[in-house]
Amino acid sequence: MLKPLGDRVILEVAQEEEKTVGGIVLASAAKEKPQNGTVIAVGEGRVLDNGTKVPAEVKEGDTVMFEKYSGTEVKFDGKEYLIVSGKDIIAIVE
Amino acid sequence: MLKPLGDRVILEVAQEEEKTVGGIVLASAAKEKPQNGTVIAVGEGRVLDNGTKVPAEVKEGDTVMFEKYSGTEVKFDGKEYLIVSGKDIIAIVE
Amino acid sequence: MLKPLGDRVILEVAQEEEKTVGGIVLASAAKEKPQNGTVIAVGEGRVLDNGTKVPAEVKEGDTVMFEKYSGTEVKFDGKEYLIVSGKDIIAIVE
Amino acid sequence: MLKPLGDRVILEVAQEEEKTVGGIVLASAAKEKPQNGTVIAVGEGRVLDNGTKVPAEVKEGDTVMFEKYSGTEVKFDGKEYLIVSGKDIIAIVE
Amino acid sequence: MLKPLGDRVILEVAQEEEKTVGGIVLASAAKEKPQNGTVIAVGEGRVLDNGTKVPAEVKEGDTVMFEKYSGTEVKFDGKEYLIVSGKDIIAIVE
Amino acid sequence: MLKPLGDRVILEVAQEEEKTVGGIVLASAAKEKPQNGTVIAVGEGRVLDNGTKVPAEVKEGDTVMFEKYSGTEVKFDGKEYLIVSGKDIIAIVE
Amino acid sequence: MLKPLGDRVILEVAQEEEKTVGGIVLASAAKEKPQNGTVIAVGEGRVLDNGTKVPAEVKEGDTVMFEKYSGTEVKFDGKEYLIVSGKDIIAIVE
Numbered sequence: 001m002l003k004p005l006g007d008r009v010i011l012e013v014a015q016e017e018e019k020t021v022g023g024i025v026l027a028s029a030a031k032e033k034p035q036n037g038t039v040i041a042v043g044e045g046r047v048l049d050n051g052t053k054v055p056a057e058v059k060e061g062d063t064v065m066f067e068k069y070s071g072t073e074v075k076f077d078g079k080e081y082l083i084v085s086g087k088d089i090i091a092i093v094e
Numbered sequence: 095m096l097k098p099l100g101d102r103v104i105l106e107v108a109q110e111e112e113k114t115v116g117g118i119v120l121a122s123a124a125k126e127k128p129q130n131g132t133v134i135a136v137g138e139g140r141v142l143d144n145g146t147k148v149p150a151e152v153k154e155g156d157t158v159m160f161e162k163y164s165g166t167e168v169k170f171d172g173k174e175y176l177i178v179s180g181k182d183i184i185a186i187v188e
Numbered sequence: 189m190l191k192p193l194g195d196r197v198i199l200e201v202a203q204e205e206e207k208t209v210g211g212i213v214l215a216s217a218a219k220e221k222p223q224n225g226t227v228i229a230v231g232e233g234r235v236l237d238n239g240t241k242v243p244a245e246v247k248e249g250d251t252v253m254f255e256k257y258s259g260t261e262v263k264f265d266g267k268e269y270l271i272v273s274g275k276d277i278i279a280i281v282e
Numbered sequence: 283m284l285k286p287l288g289d290r291v292i293l294e295v296a297q298e299e300e301k302t303v304g305g306i307v308l309a310s311a312a313k314e315k316p317q318n319g320t321v322i323a324v325g326e327g328r329v330l331d332n333g334t335k336v337p338a339e340v341k342e343g344d345t346v347m348f349e350k351y352s353g354t355e356v357k358f359d360g361k362e363y364l365i366v367s368g369k370d371i372i373a374i375v376e
Numbered sequence: 377m378l379k380p381l382g383d384r385v386i387l388e389v390a391q392e393e394e395k396t397v398g399g400i401v402l403a404s405a406a407k408e409k410p411q412n413g414t415v416i417a418v419g420e421g422r423v424l425d426n427g428t429k430v431p432a433e434v435k436e437g438d439t440v441m442f443e444k445y446s447g448t449e450v451k452f453d454g455k456e457y458l459i460v461s462g463k464d465i466i467a468i469v470e
Numbered sequence: 471m472l473k474p475l476g477d478r479v480i481l482e483v484a485q486e487e488e489k490t491v492g493g494i495v496l497a498s499a500a501k502e503k504p505q506n507g508t509v510i511a512v513g514e515g516r517v518l519d520n521g522t523k524v525p526a527e528v529k530e531g532d533t534v535m536f537e538k539y540s541g542t543e544v545k546f547d548g549k550e551y552l553i554v555s556g557k558d559i560i561a562i563v564e
Numbered sequence: 565m566l567k568p569l570g571d572r573v574i575l576e577v578a579q580e581e582e583k584t585v586g587g588i589v590l591a592s593a594a595k596e597k598p599q600n601g602t603v604i605a606v607g608e609g610r611v612l613d614n615g616t617k618v619p620a621e622v623k624e625g626d627t628v629m630f631e632k633y634s635g636t637e638v639k640f641d642g643k644e645y646l647i648v649s650g651k652d653i654i655a656i657v658e
Contacts, residue, residue: 002441003468003470004467005433005467033169048144050143050145051426051428051430072410090098090168092097127261128262142235142237274287280285330521368475373544378629380654420621450629503636503637524611557570560638562567564567
């Protein structure tokens with residue numbers, strides 16, 4: 001099991017197809033869209049300057065939208081995850 | 095339904111026509127203007143360093159002006175929305 | 189009516205003539221001067237880290253000087269306004 | 283009358299001669315020196331994060347040294363003034 | 377023995393093979409992955425603005441993932457260690 | 471007399487010879503060294519976010535080392551002084 | 565004697581040989597390593613925003629590792645010292 005630290009959240013990311021020509025990613029006509037993922041684990045939260053912890057606004061099992069290109073990819077037990085800071089999660093899909 | 099996190103606000107944006115020549119957006123003669131939108135959902139607010147939450151100054155149904163190019167476009171149930179930080183909302187149109 | 193958010197202030201700006209040659213704005217020999225405007229509406233103020241609000245030092249009807257090029261132009265009911273942050277207002281003309 | 287906002291201070295600046303050749307300001311051999319001025323008006327001070335105001339360390343009539351090139355020039359009633367932030371005032375000449 | 381200061385943590389790093397051609401490190405097709413290591417020693421923590429210390433979320437013996445290229449390599453008693461800031465540790469492998 | 475403001479300190483600086491060739495300052499082989507000076511006057515100190523003042527750690531008459539190239543040169547009563555921020559004073563020579 | 569100010573620490577630095585070819589410092593194959601030194605004197609510490617002082621985590625006589633290229637070299641009584649900020653000291657060698 002992976003335990004994320006601070007305000008980090010571990011996500012399993014929904015794959016999306018990228019249209020490429022000859023290996024070059026084609027810029028979409030539209031503005032960059034965020035990606036979706038499922039929350040696998042949640043850190044204890046960030047510590048404020050007065051010493052209290054602010055828990056994440058998401059919980060295990062939530063489907064969330066997060067800023068594309070944010071976070072760090074990790075591989076664990078043969079599966080790919082993304083660990084993002086809570087501040088890069090935009091919305092919960094309910 | 096989409097639930098925005100932190101101080102984020104979900105907007106349905108009023109479309110504007112852009113004058114282009116051959117696909118190139120023409121710079122307007124005037125300074126860049128903000129855009130209008132309608133508030134669809136409001137996050138719980140940003141957390142201050144002393145731990146209290148500051149709620150947004152806008153509420154569902156408000157028509158607002160926001161800084162052009164701010165925020166992240168999302169697609170949900172076949173519709174386009176814009177999720178902006180509360181600090182990028184300039185004014186409420188009353 | 190437009191209600192500015194945060195520490196924003198809505199101004200009606202005094203126009204100034206710009207000397208141009210062939211559409212190119214001529215740099216003045218002197219340092220850049222601020223512009224004048226009249227306060228039309230005032231936001232609720234900025235929120236300090238301890239949660240209290242600091243109201244603006246200006247009020248409706250004040251004539252003020254503000255940093256040139258600050259703020260965002262908005263058009264409302266066919267009139268042009270400028271919405272500036274309170275920190276970009278330099279002085280009240282009394 | 284002009285009322286400066288925040289920690290701003292209005293100065294009447296002592297003129298200095300600049301040696302130029304053909305309109306180009308000549309760099310002095312020495313390091314850049316500050317300029318002198320007389321305090322005309324003082325803002326209410328800057329607001330700390332705990333909500334209290336810190337008044338300026340200068341008062342009307344003080345002769346002060348300030349960092350060259352700091353502040354904004356304003357013209358009022360046909361006279362030139364300089365409005366500088368209190369933090370750009372280096373010393374009082376007593 | 378080495379005693380790390382502040383929020384620093386001393387790690388023994390798991391080596392990874394890098395594929396190179398002629399001495400040039402080849403960029404992987406995937407996004408940069410974090411590295412693994414074992415916690416050898418933990419600093420007393422970082423000091424908040426209110427004077428309290430925040431201890432690290434890791435302890436001696438933990439296997440952790442940390443941001444690649446973070447930290448400072450040190451050599452002590454003939455062995456290589458990496459000293460990283462606690463904020464660069466992403467997750468504990470449990 | 472000159473009264474420095476904030477955390478500023480007025481110094482009388484010990485002169486050092488600079489080796490130049492044809493007016494061009496020669497870079498020393500070694501790392502840049504700080505300079506010495508004598509404290510002439512001390513400001514009231516810097517104001518913390520909680521409103522209290524932190525007095526300087528130096529007093530009139532102290533011989534101090536300060537970061538080279540820090541501060542602002544001033545001329546007063548025909549003499550040259552340097553006004554530096556207290557944070558640019560490295561050590562007291564006792 | 566030299567008394568360091570704020571969170572500064574005076575070190576006597578262990579010399580290391582640098583391999584050069586024709587006066588050009590050769591980049592080592594490995595990542596930049598920190599250097600070692602002995603603590604000669606310790607400042608009173610840094611002042612937090614709430615006014616309390618945080619003493620350094622090192623004391624006179626400690627052998628420490630510090631970030632290479634940090635600090636300011638000073639010469640005193642014919643000897644070379646390095647004055648570094650406490651935050652650039654990585655670890656105590658015990």
